[in-house]
Amino acid sequence: MNFEAFAKSVERAYPLAKERNPDCYSLDESMAVFSCYFEAYQQHIGQDHPPLKVRQIANIISTMDFSIDEYYRTIDYAPADYPALIEQHFKTRYRRCDYNINHFFSGRIRELRFYEACL
Template sequence: MLIDLIDLLRSDGFITVNKKLANNIGLNAAVMYSELLAKYKYFSDKNQLTKDGFFYNTVEGMQRDTSLSKDQQQAAIKVLENLNLIEKQNRGLPRKRHFKINLNEDNLKRVLQSQQLEEKPPTSKRENRKQVEGKSSINNNKDNNNYKNNKKSYRGQNSVIDRLSFSQYLVSIDKNKFSTYDSEQMAALQFFVECYKHFRETEHPNLTIEQWEDARTTMLMATDENMETDMNVDSEGEKLMITSYFDTYYKDCNYSVLHYISGNLRAIRYYDTVH
């Protein structure tokens, strides 16, 4: 019995994570990178890498091996891509998520030697909401004093007084703490709001901070819920998707950004305009 337990807990049943790497890029990103290295070695030893060095790994497979959720994987992938440690593509029919390890010794040394690299995207929308409620809620400037003074009289998340225009939302967020990726997401959201005003000839409806943040953190990533695959979208691709959205007729739709980020709609726009 004891031998069986030892076999169950032996070293190849664990994920080895470099402490320095985890300290610099975050634990989730370090865990995923370590697991991808293990997958790379597995496929390489079996001569099953593609000609250009890619191998496949599904969301479900990674979650089973690391316990990282889909949202946590998305955030970790973005960190690793920004650091040029990996490349990710969706290939084949049905489409599967493929990765390539960028074997650049100088780049890896730079990552290991750096201290607390660029702030990472939130690992999930729920964690992102906690960040907004905590660190980034309201700036201490005079223009926002009335809003802060009225905060005590809020009647809940869906009350009218709890909702902000997009310009008020911009003031309420501490953009000094934004990573490059956060800023690109904000620019995409701002483009959507500008398109809304152009096509609808009115200002975008007010939303809660949480709803604005949900919209922002959804930008630059399209998820095909049917195929269970995630597609990275660059800024120009997002603009094409947004323009296509407003050019499409949806019955009984107010064309709010909340509709734009709902369901499989963004994946459809991705396939129509970007892919």
């Protein structure tokens, strides 16, 4: 992945994410999470992560700092939680999963990996 080109897309997406969630991570924190994920993807999958659209990037950034559990409670994530969450994600075997970052940020994936890796 051309990370410089991706960084420009993140810069375009960041204002959209900030509109959706004024408390979202900073641009630098968001970039650190993306970098960690893409490095792990390369290491575990053996190829670059597929490109993301600006809309997808904004959606991810706007929810990086939290998720909602099955009881509608908010789970807060610190940027420092992500290396363990990501590593646990790649250790987990899913049915029909390509390990795309969009999968990681969908449903209860982060919540369950958080319970496994951080508690």
